[in-house]
Amino acid sequence: MQIHTGKPAVPTATPNRQPFAWPKLLTENGRGIAFGGDYNPDQWPEEIWDDDIRLMEKAGVNTVALAIFSWDRIQPTEDRWNFGWLDRIIEKLGKAGIATDLASATATAPLWLYEKHPEVLPRDKYGHQVNAGSRQSWSPTSPVFKEYALTLCRKLAERYGSNPYVTAWHMGNEYGWNNREDYSDNALEAFRAWCRRKYGTIDALNQAWGTTFWGQEMNSFDEVLIPRFMGADSMVNPGQKLDFERFGNDMLLDFYKAERDAIAEICPDKPFTTNFMVSTDQCCMDYADWANEVNFVSNDHYFHEGGEMHLDELACSDALMDSFALGKPWYVMEHSTSAVQWKPLNMRKRKGETVRDSLAHVAMGADAINFFQWRASAFGAESFHSAMVPHAGEDTKLFRQVCELGETLRTLADAGVQGSELERSDTAILFSAESEWATRSQTLPSMKLNHWHDVRDWYRAFLNAGSRADIVPLKYDWSDYKTVVLPTVLMLSAVDTRRLADFAAAGGRVVVGYATGLIDENFHTWLGGYPGAGNGLLRDMLGIRGEEFNILGSGVEGEPEAIRLGAGGEVALEDAAALNGATTRLWQNDVTVTGDRTQVLAMYAGEEADEWELDGMAAVTRNPYGAGEAYFVGCDLDVADLTKLIRTYLAAPAQSQQSQANTDVLHTVRKSADAAFDFYLPRGKKEVELQGVEGEPVVLFQTERGEENGSYTVRRNGVLVVRR
Structure with missing residues (x-):
């Protein structure tokens, strides 16, 4: 009955999409799988920086995301700028062969800005001011905040746009984490303007929202409201609420583009990204639209479940990321080496899961593996969040896994995995x-x-x-x-x-x-x-x-x-x-x-x-x-x-010559012009016996090769990668 033949083409999006561009590493040819994480040297005395770099070199780190939350350190007061510390750490990293993905630093604003301009703070649906002290305590529609933020972007571009050690721009951080829905007066005016652009006439808006129900008809766009609190048992007009969701997505995307364009006017030749938040417990933005506005797609992914669900959920989230990337390689900007600290119960990862999860992202199309964060914080809200260097230091099982991961990623890069694309399903x-x-x-x-x-x-x-x-x-x-x-x-x-x-x-x-x-x-x-x-x-x-x-x-x-x-x-x-x-x-x-x-x-x-x-x-x-x-x-x-x-x-036909016969194994294929790479990862807790595997082994992580050609035993949390 089917008349479709062959493999599906890569899904396509808008023709106005930003061109794909991948950040170069500081290697001889600029290539390699990017490996590193968020680095916050301003949390530590400068005496520790050299030791950080020593450990980074030991682990094989080749890139870091820098200055994500550093606006207050860069601009201590409105009329004073301090780039000296940032100059020094970028220079130290660069000379060690570690590239910088430089943030716009707007994820948090300095307290002096909030004190001087409290009107930039967002409000919740009850009308309460969202106070400073956390991340993204600002209204995306505030013209005052945007003016300060874009001034910072231009200052960074002027200073580091030609710096050879800065190879990419990391705009904001997890846009919408704390200000996805803003009910401030700035947001109200912006929402009215958004509705005016979308509908043109108030009659069209009334029709779309069905305002004849409950007598909500409006006579002009000046009567348009945002869905603030209407009473404990009140139901919001669903059409109005849906448009407010769309508006929230668009206002943050517009803010991202304003930041990006401010830097691009000065530094147009380095790729831009921002980190999405895609896991099957969150996907707060319409990232299909956001993906059109970055040069390479990035994601922050944190595991939620144990057992078989852990790997399946990761692969499911990554499958969506691969589509956002239109089949091009994409970037894991953040994941965790072990436990996080923001859930009611925070499970650590078992033996091998740090490496396994990272290689699973590669198996699903990622060419960059990064963590939050490099060194576990000694203070603050995320001090018990796992990191590449734990509180116990380098003589730990966790740091040894990080080093093993760095070596494995280098092996995959040398074998030619970088730039290959995930084979698509039917x-x-x-x-x-x-x-x-x-x-x-x-x-x-x-x-x-x-x-x-x-x-x-x-x-x-x-x-x-x-x-x-x-x-x-x-x-x-x-x-x-x-x-x-x-x-x-x-x-x-x-x-x-x-x-x-x-x-x-x-x-x-x-x-x-x-x-x-x-x-x-x-x-x-x-x-x-x-x-x-x-x-x-x-x-x-x-x-x-x-x-x-x-x-x-x-x-x-x-x-x-x-x-x-x-x-x-x-x-x-x-x-x-x-x-x-x-x-x-x-x-x-x-x-x-x-x-x-x-x-x-x-x-x-x-x-x-x-x-x-x-x-x-x-x-x-x-x-x-x-x-x-x-x-x-x-x-x-x-x-x-x-x-x-x-x-x-x-039941779909076999997806490749190496068809996934064993349902206990996640099997993916990445292909380049001259090779195919098969990734095999057990989905459950038991070891898996594989027979008839074609190709030369590239990675045998927690895996033993059998006596017969093409036979392998992949233990729990193991990974087998072969090259055909």
């Missing part, structure tokens, strides 16, 4: 930042929806089924894939629905999740039955029509907490057991099959289904559409049940 799981924002609304049938977590669950299920999916932003071009999956893509515009229909009509496979396509880009509910996206086009593709949602909740006395699935009426005998006994615990669609050729692959069954009047109704369906097909997964399923569904109906 399947794309589509990610939408706006759908993630929308699932947080308090106006939905359930407040337990989470688009990003559902993306992660599908990603893990594909791994369990012996395949690996890519994760691609919905707004990018994914038309060259064979299969696209939409997990809880709550929001679908008419344009995107047409893209899906055209994709299926041309021979593609579309898999639609249970809470997908319910609202349009203005948070208006599509009418005529669920899922109504595209004025019913999505329903036509699927051959079903939903009337209601059945929402379950745990702990409701006398009510079922789960509903089982049984085999559908038109399933081949060999597939009948695939979803028989699968369980749904949150959301079930009450649907009628409307397509003449729609197959019911699974239905609700049993006493619990009968209790909710769902017994015998379709739960999972398949419908031919044009030359392709469309699946509807009408209820939430856990990873194990999604795995069964994928194995039975969505």
